Amino acid sequence: MNNWEYHSCPPQTDHKLKCECPKYRIHMKISITQKMNYNLNVSEIKEITEQWLKSIFPLNISLNYVFISHLSQLTEQNNIKIKEGRNVLPKTEWFSSLVYVTVSPAAAVDETQALLWTLLIPTYNHSEHIILQTDLESLNIYPQATIFEDSMNSTETSFKSTFYRVHMNLTVNGSVEDTAEAILLWLQQTLGGRHRIEVLNFKLITIPKKDGMSKSLPVFRYSCTFQVKALPSVNVTETGKIIFDLITKGFTNSSFTINVSSDEISILHIEPGFCPEDTTLTVYGQYIWASTPAQDNSVMKCEKGHHDAVRLCKLDDSTEEAIWDPPDFSKCEKVLTDINDLESVTVTASNSADVVDMIENLLQNQTDLNTSQLNTLLQKLSDVAHFGIMTTQLANDIISVVSDLFVCTSFLAEATNKILSITNQVGNRMDFSGDYHNTTVPSLALQLINLDPLLFQGLTFGVSSFQTGLPPEIFINQTFAEQSDSGTVVSISLPVALETFFPQNKRSRVQFHFYGIENLFQDHNSSLVLNSYVVSASVTNASVIDLKDPVVITLLHLQHKEDRDMVQCVYWNLDRNDGKGGWDDNGCQVKYSNATHTSCLCFHLTHFGVLLDISKTPINPKDDMILTIITYLGCGLSSLFLGITLLTYMAFEKLRRDYPSKILINLAGALLGLNMLFLINSWLASFNNYGLCIAVAAILHYFLLATFTWMGLEAINMYLAFVKVFNVYVPAYILKFCALGWGLPLIIVSVVLAVDKNCYGTTHSQTQAEDFSSFCWLQNDMAFYVTVVAFVVLILICNISVLGVVLVQIRGMQLSKEEGRCSRMLHEARVVASLTFLLGLTWMLAFFTWGPMRVPFLYLFSLLNTLQGFFIFLFHCLMKENVRKQWRIHLCCGRFKLSGYSDWSGSVMQGGRAKSVKLAHTPSETTSEQKISRSSQKDEN
Known part of the structure; x- marks a missing residue:
């Protein structure tokens, strides 16, 4: 199905169809427990294994080949398993077994796998003293799409290209610094050269077992596996014999020798086939790669530039089939260089993964997206979430892109609802095996749970620790928790009453989201600010409102709450602020609140948070720094x-x-x-x-x-x-x-x-930059409001009243004079500013x-x-x-100096002699005020 071409019509699962396969590969570990001290070699173990398999397989399952390799060490856990409930001696050896079987007639894959699993579970008593047991944790059964043959017994058949899988046990005499590298180099030199046989996917599959000494040199046993590609148009049987003969010759030099026994090598012919035609859409353009044989390169001209794009069709090590490697565009120039260029791309089911890759590529060099770029990117992500085949890989990639947006976008308030819709759609449509799946990326977590409604006893999701810029650590419990641990960042507990909202007669999916980014949830029409991270819960295809029992949400405060601070439990209402979203407290209430946490009770499911009175909340660091500079410079001046x-x-x-x-x-x-x-x-x-x-x-x-x-x-x-x-x-x-x-x-x-x-x-104040500053001041709220706020308000009310009366008086005096309107207005403005x-x-x-x-x-x-x-x-x-004249009299010299006995000075002295006046004198800010003061002094005299 992975090779189908589909666009807006993705494939649908048809449970009536069955996938049948006649060939299977079984990989498992087996243990041989001996009640007597037998010295069994690998060939004898292989014979015992073949007898065991032939005895348990029915007539329609034929044994093609068995390969055994020795494991030199055993974990304590496996030792306990093999001994549990059995009275056996401690001599237990473990072996790796690779088995190929054919089922005739071909049957459904899942049914055949289940049958083989059942047959391989029981313990096999080979004799009174030898017991064989399968390690179920290592048991893997794979259907094989290609034909496997024993090269030593196959008939002569010609192929255009020839591939083999080789398993072998070998002995190394002497000391080698890097055994794996030495063995690989020997294989490449032995099989290469004039034979031009290429070694692929070499792997040393077991750790060494020391096997005594030979002429004062240590002897080690190894097991390895690899694939080879021979020249085209070579007879399968002959090529297999050539490989067999070359390897069994071994290797000798002055430092070490390599020996391979003829009965400990397995050479199997495999047919990986072709990589299918494939279309990739990237920032380098769209490329249609033709069907290509395994281990060949497909080459295409770059859409932009004068070089070639290359893509290898490689032989997969595990499936032994031909699969595409990622294309190499290192010599090509980008066709799409900006996020806005994505507008020309149409998202389909078949190219959705490519579109996400393109977005990730374009975001790598972005520092701050503008509004147009953000809208384009979110629209393409929304299309992918709607049309794409939502595999776990695609879902993880989408969530990762959303996390990247938190870093490279400074304004997210306009896009909040779109981002929430995308993550919710990903959670609803993701296809995963098992009952649980979680995705954690920096500042974002997604937890999905497939539930059986009949077994639902409540559910709790939480984040145990989180640091900005890192993935959160999450936990899940299959119970309802009234109270969370004190160190929890967020937790949300769903009551048993939620089961009434689950779809009938089918499994339900609950998804939890955690958002560790505050600026995603900005409500500019609210005077309160978010003082917690945001957590959400939802049930797929269900609207959960008016719950009988409330959901319990506990949230860590981003800023410690003081005694006078007011908090509010809220949820994100998608419909507020003309569809842009905003905070709403309907259906939520505070259960309890302390300095570090607030616990909320809500009767519906959505995105939850805790708001704090903005007047008690620090302003952003930039404004705080500027205000601090202004304050200290102003006070200094x-x-x-x-x-x-x-x-x-x-x-x-x-x-x-x-x-x-x-x-x-x-x-x-x-x-x-x-x-x-x-x-x-x-x-x-x-x-x-x-x-x-x-x-x-x-x-x-x-x-x-x-x-x-x-x-x-x-x-x-x-x-x-x-x-x-x-x-x-x-x-x-x-x-x-x-x-x-x-x-x-x-x-x-x-x-x-x-x-x-x-x-x-x-008093300790904390900024958003986590800096603390101390200040000596009133700590008690009552004392502050009574002795400062009330006192200041009273004084300011009196002062503004007096200012109004005085301005009316001055206005009246100015109107009685013959002065220009402009001059009078300037005079009044100066008076107002001075008195203010x-x-x-x-x-x-x-x-x-x-x-x-x-x-x-x-x-x-x-x-x-x-x-x-x-x-x-x-x-x-x-x-x-x-004042200026006094400065000139006493502080200036030369032509700037004034005489102390001027007419002005005399008038001042005259005013000075009027100390016995019984009037309160006005300040002499203006000429009018001076005249008023002088005239009243003369009247008293």
């Missing part, structure tokens, strides 16, 4: 410019005479402390000092609260200055602000420490780092907030006229 801002305001007394400047100094100090401590936090945590980490975490918490407190006080001062301009008296104004700005955070941190100092500690960073409103971006927009908002949050100190310097130092 902010610290530098905050230091410059503090030095400027502390060095020049004229800059810090009003309230806004004093508040700005305190805010810059708190923010500088926060940035500096953040920069050295991980370094301090690396010392693994428990007390040190608590102190660092508490101080970091303090500076964070102080920063937001001073931003809130900045807003309060702004409100009093802009909105409550008149009749506002606040005694000890700055002192009270300092008490509140530095005291309130201290109280909060002290309360946390008093309640439970273990609220602070070391001053009041910390950019921190609100943290509340938008969820769901699909998480990463973009994380970039904005990191960039704007780590650079808050720089923007404070920009708007409140670099862009303020009075």
